[in-house]
Amino acid sequence: MKLGANILIGGALFLVAVLAGVFAPWIAHTDPVMDANLMVAEEPPSREFWFGTDAQGRDIYSRVLYGARISLTVGIFAQLVNTLIGTALGLSAGYWGGWWDDFVTGLTNLLLAIPSLIFALAIMAILGPGLTSLLIALGLTNWSFTCRLARASALSLKSQGYVQASKVLGYGDLRIMLTQLLPNMLGPLIVIGTLGMGGTILAEAALSFLGLGIRPPYPSWGSMLSEARDQITTAPWLSVFPGLAIFLTVLGLNLLGDGLRDILDPQSRSRRL
Amino acid sequence: MADEAGQSHLGLHLPLNREGRIAEGDPGRDREPRDLTLSRSAARTDPGSGPGQALPLSAGGEGAQSSNAIAQADEAALLEVKDLVVEFQIAGPFLGIGGGTRVLHAVSGVDLTVRAGECLGLVGESGCGKTTVALSILGLVPATRGAITIDGMEIGSRGSIDRRRLARTVQMVFQDPYASLNPRQTVRRTLVDPLRLHGTTNAGEIEDRMADMLRRVGLTGDHADRYPHEFSGGQRQRIGIARALILRPKLVLCDEPVSALDVSIRAQIINLLLELKESLGLSYIMISHDLGVVEHMSDRVAVMYLGRIVETGDWRAIFERPGHPYTRGLIAAIPDVFAPAGVAADKVRGEIPSPFDPPAGCAFHPRCPIAVDQCRAPPGPELRRLGTAHEVSCWRAS
Amino acid sequence: MTLLAVEDLRIDLTAGGISHAAVDSVSFEIARGETFGLVGESGCGKTITALAVMGLLPQPLAIGGGKVRFDGRAIESLDADEMRRLRGKRLAMIFQEPMTALNPLLPVGRQIAEMFILHEGASWRDAERRAVEMLARVRVSAPERRARDYPHQLSGGMRQRVMIAIALACSPDLLIADEPTTALDVTVQSEMVDLMRDLCVANGTAILMISHDLGLVGSMCRTVGVMYAGRLVEVRSSADVFKSAAHPYTRGLVASLPRLGSRAAIGQQRLQEISGVVPSIADFPPGCRFHPRCDRLTDVCRTVAPGVTALAGNGRVRCHHHG
């Protein structure tokens, strides 16, 4: 399986982000929250502070590393929840049809009608900021694309000979869905899951930027950018590194998604999603 | 984007094409030009000249074959289909809001019987309902009316189906070899899973039955651990047949089993199916639009048009003394290098009507070369005897 | 006065640096007004031979050798514009999938009218009128109304009639039909074949008919060429192909399929099989490409590609042990 450039570059970028998040405690210079030393506030990047320091004198480099932990946790787990919900609903709706299909389709259209960021924002407003509420908000509002893809795949696969054959052989519906349909739609689902993860990370950053996701002093790339905005004139470098971290991580995921699409599901129409 | 046209609201997604006709076994819709159909040729006029001399199949030759089929006539038929009607409510656009719900008359009153050891040929063009009949027999499509009994088991429009027992009685071989095997499963799992599902637990027995079945279809043990993409079209069809026979069914429905294969390997599968019928005492329903294949394999033949059987009988009666103008039209439509002039008169003109509103009276009258007023007025003709084991549904058949 | 002469044509498929001869040393001729059939299974190269004649070979394929002479002029030497002027005016083509061969967003009348605008500089109104005439000539009922219909409103048979109307609009000299009726029902197919033949005989248009159905091509064309694995293995008159096929592959095909009436004559005989599998382009065998499946295999077949031997009734065959 020839790995395209997309997968290599994308995979590398994503891997760096994951490693940064996992090994943050060991490779960070200072504690991201506690070590605030006003003496060195707003220092430009230097040998000591690779990415400079913020208004409270905290080391940006360490905070970016810890920020990766939060963004990736939200990105990976929320998208996992999205993919699970979307696949379960879409697969069953496409396979069974009838009133359940109408109900799921209605639900999906309803969800699509409310822009996901706004729906997430509303949920965060109720649940209050914090990691768990972020996971709930971003995990429950973004499954509509996965659901539509799973439903479309189920619809087209269930008229295939081998699915009808398993019915005729006496397989139960559940067994057919899990052993005949799901394995043959994993390709497109992985692609849309990877691309979705990038989107979820952007959404978390946006919510944190608005002050509704992770609240200062905890280091989330979004909240760091929100603080950086106030010092844009005096310390412009504050906003460069967190933004770059988001960009490279999400770029990695998008490239990975495109690369996986060419291998797992070459002629799909989901290419345009 | 609008909902898929003609998307039917039933458990099974029937591949409907734009006009709402069930694109079932439609001769070419999903078939690439991979095969070389030789539908009819010199033998029709000067029999003995075919270059190749074929080896005799059954020792008794032609005569013995059909006589033992008739001898079993009195036994209870293996499959009995009584007045089968299948209609689908196709919701209009926007989930029925605003658009009217249309009724698709896929099957409109079909009676069929198949006796043990018999091959019934089911012939007809797209939209005639032949695949829907097969799917109803398998319980994959709910019958709107009518009764189907297989080996004493009732699969009518009422009551739930004992899937497990049905699976051990009737199975199906599919048309497209490239879509009939799960690409993510090895041949071993495709054959072994059904056995375990139906209670065979002893590993040795499972292995033996799988190896035996692979051998019977002309494959070997070391094919077992390969994936479908490593096989040719013909080999995949063999695996499909092995899967259909692994539970030792009595009746096997073959839906256009060779029309998607390369021509030069088609004969291999036809011979295989006939051999297995003999060695395992199977009964077949052979669905095809290719008259040459149907004539070669069938003991009895039923010709279908727009959801009804228009003519049924012993294969010799159908192909040598066709009573219904549509059957004659089908035979005339087969291109033949030495087509005798007489045949041209039988040619059928015009388009196949839509099953959403079939023509009144005899559904064939718009295309029938010998249609008269009586044919246009309802009720349509019923099947009546034309000769021994030969029935036709046409006012003007002689 | 041969209209089309294909001389020793080779078409290469280059994939991943290596190139294979998908079509190898194919030669045949079609006279003006003649009907010539090209028959073969999937992957035998019949369609790409037709596309080469039309100058429409898609990417990885390219003419690797030999000549294609249309009305005396070698088409590979024509530049894009000259070739383009030939297409539609002198040389027309019909394809297999009526479902996707027409633009779904334009009425069918308009798609026929385009031909008159392209090749005869007609005004839109005039072109639309002649389009309706063409629809009538291909025996479409209520042509005025049908002309305004969109492709998805027509049946497969109806759409194929529109394709024929488009192809014959400017009465070309040669009509290439690539599996025109494969996607149609048997009764609709036979009507389409009669229609095509009548219109071409009326216009004096020659037909290059491509199909996998030996019976169909045999009944429609005077001469039949049988292709296997990129090579033309036999060219005979259609009657001779069935009566006395010379090449083992042709003979095998004619014998291997159940023909209507054969059961009455010789009983439910076991059909004569052609063993083995149809090779894909990447693994065409050396020497005679049919040798792995041939019942007359000798050593020479494995190594030496057979040359062409002339037969009675200006037939030709490529086989060391023909006859």
Next chain:
Amino acid sequence: MLAYAFRRTLQSFPTVAAVALVVFVLFSVIPGSIATSMSDDGRGAMDAEVVQRMRKELGLDDPVYVRFAKYVGNLAVLDLGTSFRSREPVSQLLAKRMWPTMQLVLAAMGFAIVIGVPLGFVAAMRPGGVIDAVSMVTAVSGLSIAKFWFGLLLMYLFALKLGWFPTFGYGGWWYLVLPAVTLGVSPLALLARTTRAAALEVTNADFVRTARSKGMSEARVVRWHVVRNVAVIVLTTLGLQFGSLMGQAVVVEKLFSWPGIGSLLVDSVFQRDIPAVQGCILLIVLFFLVVNTLVDIACAVIDPRIKYT
């Protein structure tokens, strides 16, 4: 055509009703939502008396169906309740801020279409060429960049450093440039990719091969057959992209302090101004549904198949 337009509009009403129900459930029914977010939201607990007044005013103590009846009644007459903070009727508040948001969204979408679609089309005409590679790299980057970060960079470069545009605020068209470009970057990327994929698919379609076999020049094949089919495919995905655009607008408005519905929504959320939050969400969804319906109708105009299914 009109019949389809009417039916399609009719079809979006149930969705509006469903959204209204969801919003009601989110903000009024979930018991905890108001009380908890009011009392312990970390900005200094409000004293019990203020909480009590709010509960009274919101009618939180009435039974659910009473409150729902009142809610629906008010909605029918477009009375979205009064804002806690500014005591103004919410509908008035929204009316003032609707136009700036529409301006921003339409400008961003215009920018995305004018640049994204041609870019995607040209890239597809010469697949693997320089333009194809460059446009696809910019497209994937446009998708991966955080809008507010991109906006921050633009603000820093073009406003602070070069001074071409104001950093924030609302006024003439020059105020609109930076926010529109910021908001438009991801739809631009998506449109470029969608157009490219659609163009590639159409140029390999059977009917384009038929067109070429008619003896048409490549340019005419593209003009008469390719463009319209690509437009249909792109248009169908345009409707959905408006949804994500509305979502992003909230962030961009906050960044550029753009006096639109998005920034009002965020401020209301912080001030626990529930009626205003409900009003903003309903209006955004309504705007999205209207645009989506118009896009679907436009699709039906171009693509005859939609009318008939």
